[in-house]
Amino acid sequence: MTVGIVLVSHSPAVAGSVAELAGELAGPSVTIRPAGGTDDGRFGTSIELIAAAVAAADSGDGVCVLMDMGSSVLTSKTLIEDLEDDGGGPVVRLADAPFTEGAVAAAVLASTGQDLDAVVGTAEQAWSMRKL
Amino acid sequence: MAFDTATATAWITAAEAAVKADEARLTGLDAAIGDGDHGANMARGLSAALTNIAEKAPTTPGDVLVSAGRGIVAKTGGASGPLYGSAFRRAGKALGDAASVEAPELGAALEAALTAIKELGGANEGDKTMIDALAPAVAAFQAIAADGGPIAMAAAAAADAAEQGLAATIPLQARKGRASYLGPRSVGHEDPGAASTTLILRALAEVTA
Structure with a gap:
């Protein structure tokens, strides 16, 4: 079992870089897909990019989505509602987590074969992992 | 007049035109306390709503609003996308498959839109958001509908109430979104989301007058 990870940021570069970092720390067994910016490459959020990333990250064991803030959160919540309305799609959960730290934590645990919950x-x- | 497929389409068309005409003002409001993209985002979202309506050729007013909502969600790019998109879709679903509705049904649809925005964004009245325009507008619309008033009268009252709600956002401190990071510095500005909501409700009043 390997849970997929999707990272939603207003910035394509932030989503891509955090995906790269988490992938480096988790190893190649976990599929981590960035969904950053709008569908025409601006800062913002695209429900179509998030849906595509979720589909690409799912191997049948579900997908954990992390968001930065604002429209990333609202658009991801809307996608969940759409998937529930349509039925039959991948099992997707939103993680209420700090973006970078949560992505690394999720990816590392997913690499050990733990389930979506x-x-x-x-x-x-990751909120409670103090740094100082 | 009843609210049918043609009226619903005319509403979205008028809303898109109103937002385009006021795009610079909306962006200016957003530049003061937000990230300065509300005008462009709303113009792009409502333009996508019209494109989706043209492609789907909906045959009921409910389907018009659902099609508009899907276009808005897909293309807006900011937080207003999922908020307005969910609002229009939920309003459309509330209308069901009726070919034409009267004021009480349209009032219930507007209330469904308000509920969708509250649920998705977690904001309430007084948080300096679009809810501060929409909530009093829904109440005004429903009060007239409950008295047997026609859609034109209810929609005009809703637009007036939205304008008052918009003005009342000026002294408020933002508690949601980017503006909330500004704390007390968010006071003294109209909320851009409340401003776009007011334009959309004024468009409804105009096409039903």
Whole structure:
């Protein structure tokens, strides 16, 4: 079992770089897909990019989505509603987590074959990992 | 007049024109306390709504609003995309497959839109958001509809109430979105989301007058 990870940021570069960082720390077994910016490359959020990233990240074991803020969160929530309305899509959970730290935590745990609940839970626990 | 497919389409068309005409003002409001893209985002979103309506050729007013909402969600690019998109889709679903509705049904659809925005964004009245224009507008619309008033009268009252709600956002401190980071410095400006909501409701009043 390997849960997929999707990273939603207003910035294509932030989403891509955090995906690269988390992938480096988690290893090649986890699929991490960035969904940054709008569909024409501006800062913002695109429900179509997020949906495509979710589809690409899912291997049948579900997808954990992390968002930076604002429209990233609202657009991801809207996608979840759409998937529930349509039915039959991948199992997707949003993690209420700090973006970079949560992505690394989720990716590392996903690489050990834990299920979606555990991956989302670990991402959310990243809030309590003090640095100083 | 009843609210049918043609009226619903005329509403979105008028809303798009109003937002385009006021794009610079909306962006200016957003530049003061937000990220300065609200005018462009709303213009792009409502333009996508019209494109989607043209492609889907909906045959009920409910389907018109659902099609508009899907276009807005897909192309707006900012937080107003999922908020307005969910609002129009939820309003459209509330209308069901009726070919034409009267004021009470349209009032219930507007209330469904308000509920969608509250649920998705987690904001309430007084947070300096679009809800500060929409909530009093829905209440005004429904009060007239409950008295048996026609859509034209209810929509005009809703637009007036939205304008008052918009003006009342000036002294408020933002509690949602980018503006909330500014704390007390968000006071003294109209909320751009409340401004675009007012334009959209004025467009409804104009096409139903």
